[in-house]
Structure formats: C-alpha cells, structure tokens
Amino acid sequence: MYAERPFPGLACLWRRTTDVAAVGRVVPDGCTDIIYSTATGELFVAGPDTVGHVTSMxxxxxxxxxxxxxVGPAVFGVPAAELRDLRVPLAELWGPSPALADALHSAGDPCAVxxxxxxxxxxxTPPDPAVGAIASAVPTTxxxxxxxxxxxxxxxxxxRSLAAFGYGPKVLHRVLRFDRAVKLAWxxxxxxxxAHRTGYxxxxxxxxxxxxLAGVPLGQLIRP
Structure with a gap:
C-alpha cells in the first residue's frame, strides 16, 4: 500500500507498507527523498536518479x-550531483542525530517528524533562487x-543545474518530461x-x- 499527502514547501509526504517481501521499480523524477524504515531503523537519502532501478523491501x-x-540539496548540504543515483545514510550528510532517531522511533507519524x-x-538554507525558473523553463526554451x-x-x-538538480539542463529536461509522461499514463x-502533450x-x-530512463516499456511500468 502506498499513499501520499501534501505538505507546505515539500513535494509530498509518503508512506509505503507491505506485509510480505516485495520488489518495485523506482524511476527518475528529478526529486530527492529522506526515507525512514521502521523495520530496520535505517534513515537515508535517495538522490536524484538518471535511470530506473529495481528495489526490494x-x-x-x-x-x-x-x-x-x-530543493533537496539545500537540506542535505551537498551538491545534488554528489548524490546522483545513490542511497546515502542521512548521518553522513547531517552527522549523528540521536534526538531525530529517538523521535522517529517513538513517533505516531514519522513523516511529520x-x-x-x-x-x-x-x-x-533555502534553495538556489534560480531553481524554479530553471525547472519551469527547461522544457520550453x-x-x-x-x-x-x-x-x-x-x-x-x-x-548551477548540477548543484541543484544533479543533472545539466538537457538531462533535466529529459527527466522532467519523462515524469510528466508517466503521470499522464497512470x-x-x-x-x-x-507523446503529443509532453513534446515527444x-x-x-x-x-x-x-x-x-525506466528500463522497461511504458505499459509494463504502469502495470498494477
């Protein structure tokens, strides 16, 4: 089960629960995440991806x-290009944070924490002020x-694009256009x-x- 909810200043908060071991495919969307696992206690950052990959849970x-x-690099304190296609323990970026770990362990809503x-x-440390202009203009200019x-x-x-997004403008264009296409397919x-609506x-x-970008055909990617 997967669910998202909005939160001011962020793309979303999300939760994924499974009762059995499962695999899924993560594909590029230009975003970065902080992820906490209740099963293992791991707290890590998912950097911006350039290709799809299969993940197990x-x-x-x-x-x-x-x-x-x-937006994420302003929070992590490193250029996005250094996190590209990586999963990195948050402690490597923020240093040890026992208070955060304790709060997550005892929270009824870890997403809120x-x-x-x-x-x-x-x-x-707010994001580069050019981020919004670059992301919105990339597909059209x-x-x-x-x-x-x-x-x-x-x-x-x-x-500046490498530092903020992890990609240069041309790759960013490909990733954001792909993400829009996948959302429309869903x-x-x-x-x-x-293809027509997204500029292919x-x-x-x-x-x-x-x-x-995904490693599989679009029909397979959106198959339930």
Whole structure:
C-alpha cells in the first residue's frame, strides 16, 4: 500500500507498507527523498536518479519526505550531483542525530517528524533562487536562451543545474518530461496523446525515452 499527502514547501509526504517481501521499480523524477524504515531503523537519502532501478523491501513500512526538483540539496548540504543515483545514510550528510532517531522511533507519524526537520533546514538554507525558473523553463526554451534570461553564461547555468538538480539542463529536461509522461499514463491518457502533450516527436520517441530512463516499456511500468 502506498499513499501520499501534501505538505507546505515539500513535494509530498509518503508512506509505503507491505506485509510480505516485495520488489518495485523506482524511476527518475528529478526529486530527492529522506526515507525512514521502521523495520530496520535505517534513515537515508535517495538522490536524484538518471535511470530506473529495481528495489526490494521486506515486510514493514517506509516513511518518506520528497523534495521537489532542485530543493533537496539545500537540506542535505551537498551538491545534488554528489548524490546522483545513490542511497546515502542521512548521518553522513547531517552527522549523528540521536534526538531525530529517538523521535522517529517513538513517533505516531514519522513523516511529520521528518517534515519538521527538513523544513527547519530549508529555513536555514533555502534553495538556489534560480531553481524554479530553471525547472519551469527547461522544457520550453533552449539552454542558451535560458542562461541569457537568468543573466548567466551557459557554463554557469550548467554548474548551477548540477548543484541543484544533479543533472545539466538537457538531462533535466529529459527527466522532467519523462515524469510528466508517466503521470499522464497512470491517469489513463492514451500513449499517442501523451507523446503529443509532453513534446515527444511521436509515440515511438516516447517509447524509446521510457525504455532508456525506466528500463522497461511504458505499459509494463504502469502495470498494477
């Protein structure tokens, strides 16, 4: 069972519970997460992914807070590129935090504990102010035009994109477009319409991108 709920300043809070060992596929979405496992007590960061990967989970519950594209690195204190395609213990980024561990262990709602800790960090070190402009403009403009609009050189834009998102602008474009396509597919939109609405040349182009980024065809990816 998987469920999300909104939280101000974050992409969402989420919870995943399984009664038996299970496997799933995690695919790129431009986001980063802090995840807490009640079964093992592990507390770790999921960095921005560039490809899909299969993950296994034993019986138990995972609680997570998800940061929108470009937001997480301000909380973690390291450039997003250093976390790309990695799962890193939170203690390696924040240092040991017995108080946080104790609060999570005793909490009725571990997501609320994680969200409070993340929000406090965001107040101390907010994201790069260019994050929103880069993420929203990437699908609709060239790298050169985007850099000019932000008063940056193309090299500066690339460097700031790596630090905030873990990707350069071109890869960020691919990932965010793919994420929009997957959300539409889950909503039941026909694949040909998805290709048109998200800017792929045609359905074949959509299919190639999904295979490259997820590792499986779109129909298999959204299969219950």
């Amino acid at each position: 034993g019986p138990g519950t995972l609680f997570g807070v998800r940061f929108g594209p470009g 994680l969200a409070a800790a993340a929000s406090a960090r965001l107040r101390e 060239t790298v050169g035009d985007l850099a000019w609009s932000l008063g940056l050189s193309a090299r500066q834009l690339h460097r 909503a039941g939109v026909p694949f040909a319409d998805i 040349a045609d359905q074949a182009h959509l299919s190639r991108e999904v295979r490259d």
